[in-house]
Amino acid sequence: MQLFVEVVDAGGFAKAGERVSLTRSAVGKAIARLEERLGVQLFQRTTRTQCLTEDGQQYYERCLRAIDELRAGETMLENGRREVVGKLRVTLPVLFGRYRVAPILRAYARQHPNLELELNFSDRQVDLIAEGFDLAVRNGRLGNGSTLRARQLVSQRKVLCASQAYLERRGEPHTLADLTDHDLLPYWRNDHGLAWKLPDTKGALVDVLVTSRLRFDDLEVIADAAAEGMGLAWLPYWLIRDRMQQGSLVEIWGDRPKAAMECYVVWPAAQYQPLRSRLAIDVLVCELEKYPQD
Incomplete structure (x- = not known):
């Protein structure tokens, strides 16, 4: 059942095999045995894709409900003994994760020796459900997707800055229009620079599209270049x-x-949440509030 769900969520036999450390052939044979046992065809196969049949879709929905029930049972037992156990997989932005979040979660793992902690550092927006993560720490605006739940951790003030030597050489900008005469160091991802939200002369914050010959996808490198x-x-x-x-x-x-x-x-909007995840969220909220942001 679990392997079948992995195939559907991953979008194919090969990707599911990568997740569970099996070959594409082994996954295909396992699904074929499942279809033979059930007496139905679960996937409509082509040379490149595997699409769910109507029977497969119905079976998938029932599998999800069964997995939720199993998780609910595990959560009930876990909550009853109040012991943090099992694996917690968390995806984090690289710098904020390394300097602010990882120390908190390492302390959390030291406090609970039966917890397995896995931290993945990446600035891309990871698909929690498809990639099997329990929690994600995310910077910036969240979408309106109904598959996730969220709690705010902290607000990070951002500042416009430069080295004194640069300002003496090029002068200080006084308006947003002045920025076109300056070298800018944007955070660059997915073939474009992320907009800066800066104040105009009246104090209203405006999204400023940034272009530059210098393009970095690491904030610490940008800070080095500015210095x-x-x-x-x-x-x-x-x-x-x-x-x-x-x-x-x-x-x-x-x-x-x-x-x-x-x-x-953020975390998947499941009906039940393991104790290890709920406590980790509470710890992050509590501890990050202690960090000075100004």
């Missing part, structure tokens, strides 16, 4: 606080309103 005088950067304050205190970076427009990037913990 080396290569341009203006828009970065979370917690990341550059030490550089600003040391003088290698200077805040621009410090007297104007600033945008904040919200951070959330």
